[in-house]
Amino acid sequence: MALLxxxxxxxxxxxxxxxxxxxxDLGTTNSLVATVRNGVAETLPDEKGRHLMPSVVHYPDxxxxxxxxxxxxxxxxxxxxxxxxxxxxxxxxxxDLKTVAGHVPYDFVPGDGGVPRxxxxxxxxxxxxxxxEILKALRARAEASLGGELEGAVITxxxxxxxxxxxxxxxxxxxxxxxxxxxxxxxxxxAIAYGLDKGQEGVIAVFDLGGGxxxxxxxxxxxxxxxxxxxxxDSALGGDDFDRAIAGWMMQEAGIEGDTGHHRMRQLMMxxxxxxxALSEREEARLKVxxxxxxxxxxxxxxxxxxxxxxPLINKTLAACRRALRDAKVKPEDxxxxxxxxxxxRVPRVRERVGEFFGRAPRVDIDPxxxxxxGAALQADILAGNKPxxxxxxxDVIPLSLGIETMGGLVEHIIPRNxxxxxxxxxxxxxxxxxxxxxxLHVIQGERDLVDHNRSLARFTLSGIPSMVAGAARVRVTYxxxxxxxxxxxxxEMVSGVQSSIEVKPSYGLTDNEIETMLTDSxxxxxxxxxxxxxxxxxxxxxxVLEALDSALGADSELLSQDELKDIRDxxxxxxxxxxxxxxxxxxxxxxxxxxxxxxxxxxxxxQSVRKAMSGHRVEEFE
Amino acid sequence: xxxxxxxxxxxxxxxxxxxxxxGVGLRLGVKTTGCSGMAYVMEFADELEEGDxxxxxKGVKLIVNxxxxxxxxxxxxxxxxxxxxxGFKFNNPNEASRCGCGESFGV
Numbered sequence: 223m224a225l226l227x228x229x230x231x232x233x234x235x236x237x238x239x240x241x242x243x244x245x246x247d248l249g250t251t252n253s254l255v256a257t258v259r260n261g262v263a264e265t266l267p268d269e270k271g272r273h274l275m276p277s278v279v280h281y282p283d284x285x286x287x288x289x290x291x292x293x294x295x296x297x298x299x300x301x302x303x304x305x306x307x308x309x310x311x312x313x314x315x316x317x318d319l320k321t322v323a324g325h326v327p328y329d330f331v332p333g334d335g336g337v338p339r340x341x342x343x344x345x346x347x348x349x350x351x352x353x354x355e356i357l358k359a360l361r362a363r364a365e366a367s368l369g370g371e372l373e374g375a376v377i378t379x380x381x382x383x384x385x386x387x388x389x390x391x392x393x394x395x396x397x398x399x400x401x402x403x404x405x406x407x408x409x410x411x412x413a414i415a416y417g418l419d420k421g422q423e424g425v426i427a428v429f430d431l432g433g434g435x436x437x438x439x440x441x442x443x444x445x446x447x448x449x450x451x452x453x454x455x456d457s458a459l460g461g462d463d464f465d466r467a468i469a470g471w472m473m474q475e476a477g478i479e480g481d482t483g484h485h486r487m488r489q490l491m492m493x494x495x496x497x498x499x500a501l502s503e504r505e506e507a508r509l510k511v512x513x514x515x516x517x518x519x520x521x522x523x524x525x526x527x528x529x530x531x532x533x534p535l536i537n538k539t540l541a542a543c544r545r546a547l548r549d550a551k552v553k554p555e556d557x558x559x560x561x562x563x564x565x566x567x568r569v570p571r572v573r574e575r576v577g578e579f580f581g582r583a584p585r586v587d588i589d590p591x592x593x594x595x596x597g598a599a600l601q602a603d604i605l606a607g608n609k610p611x612x613x614x615x616x617x618d619v620i621p622l623s624l625g626i627e628t629m630g631g632l633v634e635h636i637i638p639r640n641x642x643x644x645x646x647x648x649x650x651x652x653x654x655x656x657x658x659x660x661x662x663l664h665v666i667q668g669e670r671d672l673v674d675h676n677r678s679l680a681r682f683t684l685s686g687i688p689s690m691v692a693g694a695a696r697v698r699v700t701y702x703x704x705x706x707x708x709x710x711x712x713x714x715e716m717v718s719g720v721q722s723s724i725e726v727k728p729s730y731g732l733t734d735n736e737i738e739t740m741l742t743d744s745x746x747x748x749x750x751x752x753x754x755x756x757x758x759x760x761x762x763x764x765x766x767v768l769e770a771l772d773s774a775l776g777a778d779s780e781l782l783s784q785d786e787l788k789d790i791r792d793x794x795x796x797x798x799x800x801x802x803x804x805x806x807x808x809x810x811x812x813x814x815x816x817x818x819x820x821x822x823x824x825x826x827x828x829x830q831s832v833r834k835a836m837s838g839h840r841v842e843e844f845e
Numbered sequence: 846x847x848x849x850x851x852x853x854x855x856x857x858x859x860x861x862x863x864x865x866x867x868g869v870g871l872r873l874g875v876k877t878t879g880c881s882g883m884a885y886v887m888e889f890a891d892e893l894e895e896g897d898x899x900x901x902x903k904g905v906k907l908i909v910n911x912x913x914x915x916x917x918x919x920x921x922x923x924x925x926x927x928x929x930x931x932g933f934k935f936n937n938p939n940e941a942s943r944c945g946c947g948e949s950f951g952v
Contacts, residue, residue: 224932225925225927225930225931225932225933225934226885226887226932226933226934226935227887227932227933228858228861228871228887228888228889228933229886229887229888229889230888230889231872231888231889231890231891232888233888234876234884234886234887234888259932260857260861261861261864261865261889262860262861262864262865266929267929268929269928269929363929366928366929366930367929367930367931368930369927369930369932
């Protein structure tokens with residue numbers, strides 16, 4: 223017979239109506255699945271009692287892909303068909319690979335499309351498909367453990383994932399046939415796992431250093447509600463980088479040349495990882511590196527030496543902490559609790575430095591590898607409706623501002639970064655030219671002033687705007703971000719009611735703007751951005767003036783004498799020349815010059831149109 | 846009249862109760878539903894209700910209401926593992942039939 227679990231009072235499921243829900247931590251290095259059973263949230267082990275499932279997929283000669291521990295066994299034997307750390311590639315475009323590909327030793331298919339494909343012997347696969355295989359394996363483990371079909375899952379993502387990366391994660395779940403209740407930020411899940419939602423109100427920092435990503439989140443618990451005050455981090459920094467630093471040291475010591483093969487590099491990384499783990503418990507570790515088939519280099523590394531290698535990386539994490547605190551407008555001493563997440567927080571040096579930074583001992587009681595999955599399971603249990611009247615409500619923030627391209631390649635922010643979601647904001651725009659009946663909308667993510675320096679998320683067109691003079695149309699653009707951080711944009715011309723909208727689907731093929739860099743850049747280029755903005759604004763204004771003048775000359779040039787016409791034409795040429803330059807003041811000056819030269823012309827046109835409007839009417843009609 | 850637990854079941858219930866951190870015992874019962882008419886109920890109990898019978902076995906308080914007691918008398922609660930799946934099992938002498946899926950039973 224079916225095995226039974228203890229429910230909360232009054233929440234016993236009817237037969238065949240078990241709402242099996244799991245929380246999934248889909249990690250760069252390892253993944254976990256957890257559920258709430260008998261009132262306890264726990265991660266689910268495989269038949270050998272292993273909780274962590276390596277996020278590794280191996281494509282064998284024959285048969286279905288292998289996932290997890292079995293697949294990892296092939297990473298040194300068959301590196302090109304054994305894919306790991308694909309989370310780094312989720313939602314990234316081909317052009318982003320330069321920054322990450324150096325770290326993942328695969329053969330990428332040189333392709334035309336935006337989505338990077340990895341060549342394996344079973345064909346080319348995308349990162350989404352690889353993640354889908356991992357989720358399938360987790361789903362199978364969960365269903366075997368719970369004795370039924372899953373109803374839904376909460377999947378965690380780094381707080382820093384942008385829309386494309388979140389959408390890619392959802393796509394992977396769909397490939398695995400999984401219903402996603404929602405995506406949850408990893409640090410938020412960790413806070414839930416520690417039950418901080420039921421604790422003292424105040425500000426909490428979640429320090430999450432995993433295999434491949436680093437996140438710092440500043441949360442505030444207020445009346446049982448979590449609000450994410452700020453998030454920060456580095457989507458390409460983690461324990462892998464510690465290993466790489468140690469491996470680099472080993473290569474240097476052993477005299478191995480920089481450009482070594484896939485096999486050798488893998489082996490070195492695994493050795494480095496073993497050294498790191500050994501040094502978490504001991505002061506010193508011995509190591510042995512194969513130089514060739516018969517020759518070995520052996521040596522010794524101390525804790526202190528390793529600390530020197532990894533300190534620069536830890537410094538990076540602390541710099542991100544400092545920025546997040548500043549964004550959240552809190553000081554280190556305001557932090558009530560620091561929660562440690564991710565396997566790399568087992569490194570004693572990390573705990574020590576984080577403790578120093580926040581001036582308090584961080585929380586490490588829950589296994590830092592499992593804490594996120596456990597929090598996700600608690601959340602999934604609530605969303606599945608297995609808990610009576612629970613009030614836990616989570617607020618997240620968007621990591622980067624969302625904006626729209628305006629004339630001149632400038633960005634206008636519609637939703638500023640760190641706005642809590644779900645959120646909906648609207649702004650009105652208008653047409654630039656007479657009779658313009660379509661408008662191209664370009665959705666931008668990032669902090670910089672010029673479109674080119676930000677990430678492009680989507681483009682779409684609103685067409686069918688009825689002919690009107692420039693500036694008469696009222697196009698209302700609404701940005702809506704749902705609880706998962708996914709964006710939909712709607713544009714509606716208010717007079718005619720024509721509308722068009724887009725869901726921001728993964729924009730894989732776009733340039734990589736590593737979020738961290740984007741934020742730093744927006745600060746370091748503030749002055750430059752301001753000048754660029756002024757220049758573009760003047761150029762747009764110049765275009766508008768030239769356009770208006772040309773259409774006026776086309777219609778009414780007979781109102782001008784030859785001399786007058788020449789003056790205006792000269793001023794026009796001056797403006798046209800200045801517009802092509804880089805000096806915003808010169809353009810402004812030329813605009814003024816042209817306006818002066820055409821003052822009389824404008825006045826005469828005005829008189830003429832008034833006369834036209836009035837001719838044939840009697841004075842009384844205007845009274 | 847008696848309801849008992851196996852050692853494994855008792856140990857699991859004690860752990861779960863402890864981790865939950867509140868509650869007066871484990872409520873066992875039956876409800877009339879499912880394809881064979883009845884289904885077992887197993888819930889944490891936060892309070893006793895009028896007419897409840899409390900059986901104490903191996904440090905666990907088993908709470909049963911009078912309507913359910915007639916169906917559960919003589920039951921032994923066990924905790925077992927079947928592959929990756931694990932959970933509680935009612936060994937109930939009153940059970941006469943069970944639906945194919947084992948989710949509900951008849952008496």
